[in-house]
Structure formats: structure tokens, C-alpha cells
Amino acid sequence: MDILVCIKRIPDIAGQITLDGSGTDIDDAGLGHTTSAHEECAVELAIQTAAATGGKVTVLTLGPAEAVEQLRAAVGVGANDGILIEAEDSGAFGTEDIAQVIGDVIRDRTEGGQNFDLVLLGNDAADTGDFQVPIRLAYDLGYPVLTSISTFSPAGGPVIEARGIGPSGTEIFSLELPAVVAVQEGGVDPRYPSITGRMKAKKARIAEYVAPEPGAGNPRIGLELPPDTANEVTILGEGPDAAGALVDVLEEIGVIRS
Amino acid sequence: MSLVFVETDESGEVALTSAEALTFARTNADVLAGSVLEAAVIGTLTESAHNQLAVLGVDRIHHLESADLEAYSATAWAQALVDIAPETGTVLASGTPRGMELMAHVAVRTGERMAANVVAADEEGLLRQVLGGAAFERLQLGGDLQVLTLAGHACKPEETTPTTPEILTHSPESAAEDLRTRVVRTEVETDADNDTSGLTQARAVVGAGRGVGSENGFGEVLELVDHLGGALGVSRVVTGLGWRPHSEQVGQTGSRITPDVYIACGISGAIQHMAGIEGAKTLIAINTDEESTMVQRADYAIIGDLHEVVGAVNEEIRSRRG
Ligand SMILES: Cc1cc2nc3c(=O)[nH]c(=O)nc-3n(C[C@H](O)[C@H](O)[C@H](O)COP(=O)(O)OP(=O)(O)OC[C@H]3O[C@@H](n4cnc5c(N)ncnc54)[C@H](O)[C@@H]3O)c2cc1C
Ligand SMILES: Nc1ncnc2c1ncn2[C@@H]1O[C@H](COP(=O)(O)O)[C@@H](O)[C@H]1O
Numbered sequence: 365m366d367i368l369v370c371i372k373r374i375p376d377i378a379g380q381i382t383l384d385g386s387g388t389d390i391d392d393a394g395l396g397h398t399t400s401a402h403e404e405c406a407v408e409l410a411i412q413t414a415a416a417t418g419g420k421v422t423v424l425t426l427g428p429a430e431a432v433e434q435l436r437a438a439v440g441v442g443a444n445d446g447i448l449i450e451a452e453d454s455g456a457f458g459t460e461d462i463a464q465v466i467g468d469v470i471r472d473r474t475e476g477g478q479n480f481d482l483v484l485l486g487n488d489a490a491d492t493g494d495f496q497v498p499i500r501l502a503y504d505l506g507y508p509v510l511t512s513i514s515t516f517s518p519a520g521g522p523v524i525e526a527r528g529i530g531p532s533g534t535e536i537f538s539l540e541l542p543a544v545v546a547v548q549e550g551g552v553d554p555r556y557p558s559i560t561g562r563m564k565a566k567k568a569r570i571a572e573y574v575a576p577e578p579g580a581g582n583p584r585i586g587l588e589l590p591p592d593t594a595n596e597v598t599i600l601g602e603g604p605d606a607a608g609a610l611v612d613v614l615e616e617i618g619v620i621r622s
Numbered sequence: 623m624s625l626v627f628v629e630t631d632e633s634g635e636v637a638l639t640s641a642e643a644l645t646f647a648r649t650n651a652d653v654l655a656g657s658v659l660e661a662a663v664i665g666t667l668t669e670s671a672h673n674q675l676a677v678l679g680v681d682r683i684h685h686l687e688s689a690d691l692e693a694y695s696a697t698a699w700a701q702a703l704v705d706i707a708p709e710t711g712t713v714l715a716s717g718t719p720r721g722m723e724l725m726a727h728v729a730v731r732t733g734e735r736m737a738a739n740v741v742a743a744d745e746e747g748l749l750r751q752v753l754g755g756a757a758f759e760r761l762q763l764g765g766d767l768q769v770l771t772l773a774g775h776a777c778k779p780e781e782t783t784p785t786t787p788e789i790l791t792h793s794p795e796s797a798a799e800d801l802r803t804r805v806v807r808t809e810v811e812t813d814a815d816n817d818t819s820g821l822t823q824a825r826a827v828v829g830a831g832r833g834v835g836s837e838n839g840f841g842e843v844l845e846l847v848d849h850l851g852g853a854l855g856v857s858r859v860v861t862g863l864g865w866r867p868h869s870e871q872v873g874q875t876g877s878r879i880t881p882d883v884y885i886a887c888g889i890s891g892a893i894q895h896m897a898g899i900e901g902a903k904t905l906i907a908i909n910t911d912e913e914s915t916m917v918q919r920a921d922y923a924i925i926g927d928l929h930e931v932v933g934a935v936n937e938e939i940r941s942r943r944g
Contacts, residue, residue, distance in 0.1 A: 378892045379915065381756055390757065401858070401875045458735070488722075488738070490874065490894075492759075493752055495738045495771075499726040508802045511696070511726075512719045529818075530694070531720065532632060533810040537803060548719075549875045550868035583735055583761040585747060590758065595919055599912075603926035604934035610906065611938045613922055614850070617883050617904060619826040620939060621851045 365419040367410040368480040371403040373431040374491040402486030404554035406547035411442040420444045427454045440557035440565035451575035461578040463500035481541045487548045498546035509544040514551030623708040624656025627715035634668030639716035641779035644678045653743045654712040679782040690796035695804030698796035700727030710766045717771040729769040739773040754874035754897035775901045826852030827881045832859040833888015842932035873898035887928040891915030
């Protein structure tokens with residue numbers, strides 16, 4: 365099974381964030397970059413499935429030239445090759461544009477003789493969280509789509525059995541390929557790169573495309589940070605001696621079982 | 623007109639998140655061009671849900687029930703919503719996995735854009751959560767129909783003067799193509815490892831992070847969970863290291879919780895973790911590092927080793943119980 369996984373370069377934020385001069389984006393100058401946990405799981409599922417079925421994993425991203433780092437990281441854990449769709453200002457792309465551009469590259473690959481049986485994405489991007497690119501891409505390609513999928517396995521012929529957590533239990537779907545699947549973290553543990561993986565990543569074959577100007581564009585007008593509400597923390601004490609004070613608080617809230 | 627997709631729970635009650643979405647639609651009627659409030663219920667419509675919709679101010683209930691809609695299929699359900707959607711106004715759902723998925727399909731099928739995790743609407747447009755809640759994006763969708771999902775807890779459910787909603791019954795037939803992705807079967811979790819309901823419903827959650835130290839370091843926190851009749855929630859470091867199952871993860875890519883009290887033990891307070899606990903009423907931190915974000919953001923904190931502190935808390939609870 366040949367699988368394409370779409371991943372997105374995002375700033376790796378843990379602490380305080382600040383806005384850039386334009387007020388429409390965060391200032392990621394001092395920050396490292398990563399991809400979302402959902403996408404790491406998608407890459408892991410792709411690697412396992414390709415290994416089990418004798419196929420290949422290609423990773424794709426639409427982003428700045430530096431996004432090649434994220435493609436190489438995915439090759440480092442076992443993807444075979446990468447596709448960079450370079451867009452200087454990827455923030456100007458709306459979900460319709462991203463889906464359309466990815467769709468065009470997939471069609472270009474199909475014409476070149478490379479068919480992807482399965483296109484995996486994350487359920488939602490960790491930065492913009494639009495919850496739309498997988499579904500818009502599926503319509504663009506005319507493929508069926510499932511979202512919030514945690515695991516899947518080949519089910520004979522061009523079919524996979526996919527599982528995801530629904531409101532009343534684990535829901536099981538039978539999905540005919542080619543298809544689009546949006547992966548939700550939780551079903552598999554992404555692997556770490558091995559030493560040989562890191563070597564491979566450096567030499568990885570990355571095909572390059574240049575993204576056209578965005579059509580629909582991004583509906584964003586601006587970005588705002590939550591008001592910095594000064595918080596007063598009451599320090600109950602240090603070490604085990606403070607236990608009594610904490611139990612008093614819990615008793616007041618009324619959560620200790622009698 | 624505003625059309626709200628309403629989810630019901632196993633006993634047929636309107637889900638709290640849907641009550642939030644209905645309240646948001648009603649209280650923002652002017653900016654959402656939604657002076658008439660409609661609810662869409664797919665599947666059984668109980669007497670109790672009907673009454674709840676009345677006190678939430680719904681003018682009209684679309685009750686959709688048919689063989690094709692019995693098992694969930696995002697495309698079939700979305701098309702059924704498209705068929706009853708207004709031409710101008712708003713279609714919205716709460717930001718649950720189902721709400722997100724359905725609204726995205728509705729947006730594509732109506733040729734509109736969509737905004738996920740909206741928290742507010744005014745003349746300048748919509749405000750929605752991004753970066754797991756660490757920032758807000760202001761945007762304008764344009765278009766005739768606004769398609770959106772409401773972020774969890776962005777709006778408190780509010781009752782109003784009860785209406786007498788008219789019920790319109792539909793039994794749609796779905797195109798074969800729209801049934802390709804229906805649920806084949808559902809396995810009800812007998813495996814507690816996959817069940818997140820305890821976590822999202824608990825009044826008290828004890829959080830455990832890297833500070834716990836190892837897979838075997840959960841003894842004290844689990845005893846505290848037991849004293850509180852609560853649930854254990856963990857950070858991604860803990861699930862990533864395989865110490866506990868992912869179903870216990872709290873945060874941007876785990877569960878979002880709303881307990882009366884959250885006691886974070888050995889958790890630093892990364893924004894992705896904080897995204898999951900915004901809804902906690904009281905936040906207590908137990909951490910060796912006074913400068914950690916968790917301590918700075920907490921209502922109460924104890925500075926110290928979590929094993930010692932939680933051990934002493936358990937002992938205190940046992941001795942007070944006598
Ligand atoms: C896209 C993305 C999504 C993510 N989603 C999530 C998510 O859903 N949930 C989540 O939790 N994280 C998530 N993360 C990860 C997040 O950024 C942090 O890495 C993680 O929350 C840190 O976990 P931690 O607080 O347990 O560990 P650390 O950050 O290492 O903190 C450990 C804390 O324990 C304290 N400590 C150490 N020893 C002791 C002791 N003996 N007693 C008391 N305190 C002690 C330390 O002072 C420190 O504050 C995500 C990250 C990304 C990039
Ligand atoms: N610029 C991009 N490049 C590659 N994949 C993307 C890009 N943007 C979004 N995606 C994929 O689509 C998923 C959902 O994104 P979104 O709809 O923006 O929340 C992400 O988890 C990625 O897998």
C-alpha cells in the first residue's frame with residue numbers, strides 16, 4: 365500500500381507566546397519547530413501499514429523552505445521520501461487553498477505513475493486547528509473520508525478497517541481505497557529516530573514544488589492573546605507539612621469522600 | 623435563521639455542549655442573522671429533550687429519523703442538515719468530534735467557509751480559539767451562510783422563557799455514495815483503558831506529570847484519586863513514556879476537563895496541557911519548582927516533592943476520617 369502523509373510545520377511553543385509586528389501571526393523567531401502529535405501518529409500508522417503490506421510512505425508539506433526539516437524528521441523515523449510544496453507565506457493560505465494545492469500535487473503524481481492508496485492527515489493542525497483540510501482534500505479528490513481515526517488495518521483487497529472513539533464506544537468503519545483518513549492521537553506510539561534513520565534523513569530525496577498564489581486566501585483578520593489576568597496564587601506551604609492546609613481546601617470544596 | 627445540530631446522550635437528554643451552542647446562537651442572534659432558532663435532532667427525540675429545547679428557546683425542531691441515518695455516517699448526516707439549512711444565517715454545532723466533522727462537510731457542500739472553535743461573535747466578525755486556546759483568531763467568513771462550531775465552555779447554557787417549538791419530521795433517504803463511510807459496528811468499551819468518560823465527568827481530577835518519576839510512581843496519586851472519588855489525568859509526557867494510557871491524557875490532544883478541582887502533581891503547565899484544564903474551577907499545584915507555570919497559574923500551591931506531599935495528604939485524609 366502506498367501512503368501519503370500530510371504534515372505541517374508548526375512552532376514548538378511551551379511557554380509565553382508573543383505576536384509578530386503584523387499582529388496576524390505569532391512571533392516564532394526564537395522558537396523551535398515540530399509537527400502535531402496527530403500527524404506523528406499518522407506517520408507511525410503509515411510506516412506500520414506500509415511495512416505490513418509492502419508499500420511506501422511519502423510525506424508532504426506545504427510551507428516555507430525550512431519545512432524540509434519536518435519532512436526529514438519523518439524520513440528519520442521510516443518514511444521513504446518527501447514532497448515540499450514551497451510557499452514563502454503559507455499563513456496566507458486558507459484551508460480551501462491548502463486542500464486544492466495538495467490535491468493538484470497528488471494528481472500530478474498520479475499522472476507520473478505514482479498512485480497513493482491512502483492519504484493520511486492529522487485530525488486538526490496544532491496551530492490553526494481548522495478541522496477542515498482532510499475533508500476539503502477528500503472532496504477535491506473525490507475520495508471518501510473518515511476523521512478522528514486512531515488505528516486501522518488492511519482488511520483484504522482495497523479495503524481498510526478503521527477504528528475511532530465515538531460518543532458511545534469505539535466505532536468501526538470499513539473504508540474502500542483510495543481514501544483520505546484524518547488521524548487522532550492515541551492509537552499508536554510514534555517511534556523515535558534511530559541512528560541509521562538520522563543518516564537516511566540527511567540524504568532523503570525531497571521533491572520540490574512551488575505553491576501558486578493562494579486563491580480563496582485566509583479569512584484571518586488578526587490574532588489576539590488572552591488578557592494577562594494577574595493571578596494570585598496562595599502558597600499553602602512547603603513539603604508534607606502543608607498537607608493539612610490542602611485537605612482543608614479540599615474539604616471546603618467538598619470533594620473528599622466520606 | 624440559525625440551525626443548531628443537537629447531540630443527545632444515551633438517555634436522550636440534550637448534551638451539555640449542545641445546550642451551550644443553542645444558548646450561543648440565541649444570545650448572539652443579531653450578529654449571526656439568526657432571529658429564528660432551529661434545532662436539528664437526528665435519531666430519537668425524547669419528551670425530555672423536547673422540553674429542554676423549549677426552555678433553551680428553540681422555535682422549531684427538525685426531527686430527522688430514517689433507516690439511512692440510523693448508523694452514523696458523516697456524509698449522510700451532513701447532507702440531511704444541508705437539506706434543511708437556511709440560505710442565509712448560520713449553521714452551527716458544538717466543537718465535539720462529530721460537530722467538527724459535520725460542519726466541515728456542511729461547509730464544503732454549501733460552498734461556504736467554516737470557523738472551528740468559535741468563542742465570540744460581534745459586528746467585527748468571529749473570534750475563535752487557535753493554538754489549543756493559547757490565542758484567539760479574529761476572522762470574517764463572508765458568504766451568505768456562516769458555518770461554525772462553538773468551543774467547549776465558551777458559553778454557559780441559559781434557560782429562557784419556554785417556547786412551544788413546532789416539530790418538523792423528516793425521514794431523508796441518503797445517496798448511496800453518502801453511505802460509504804457509515805459506522806459498521808460500535809464496540810462499547812469494557813476496557814477501562816479506552817474510556818474517557820470518568821475523566822470528563824469527575825468533580826475532582828488528580829493530574830500527574832513527569833514529576834511522578836516512573837511507571838511505578840503513581841501509588842500516592844491513585845490513592846488520592848480514590849479518596850476523592852475522582853479520576854486520574856496525566857500529561858503527554860506520561861502517556862508518551864507509556865506510563866499510563868492515552869485515554870487519561872488531558873490537554874490539547876487529550877481530554878478537556880471541567881472538574882470542581884484539579885490537583886496538578888509534577889506537571890509544568892505547558893500551554894497544551896493548560897488547554898485541557900481551562901474549565902477547572904479550582905486549580906491546585908504540587909510542584910518542586912515555585913517558578914513553574916502551573917504554580918504561577920494555580921489558585922493554591924504546595925512547593926515540594928509530590929510523593930511526600932501527596933503521601934502526607936492521604937494520611938491526613940485517613941486520620942480525619944478516623
Ligand atoms: C502539538 C502538541 C500537542 C500536545 N498536546 C499535549 C496534551 O494534550 N497534553 C499534555 O499534557 N501535553 C501536550 N503536549 C506536550 C507539552 O508541550 C508538554 O511537553 C507536556 O505537557 C509536559 O508534561 P509534564 O508537565 O508532565 O512534564 P515537564 O514539562 O517535564 O514537567 C515536569 C514538572 O514536574 C516537576 N517535578 C519534577 N519532579 C517533581 C517531584 N518529585 N515532585 C513535584 N514536582 C516535580 C518539575 O518541576 C516540572 O514542573 C503537546 C505538545 C505538542 C507540541
Ligand atoms: N500546510 C500544510 N501542509 C501539509 N499538511 C497540512 C497543512 N495544513 C494542514 N495540513 C494537514 O491537515 C490537517 C488538518 O489541518 P487543519 O484543517 O488546518 O486543522 C493537519 O493535521 C495536517 O495533516
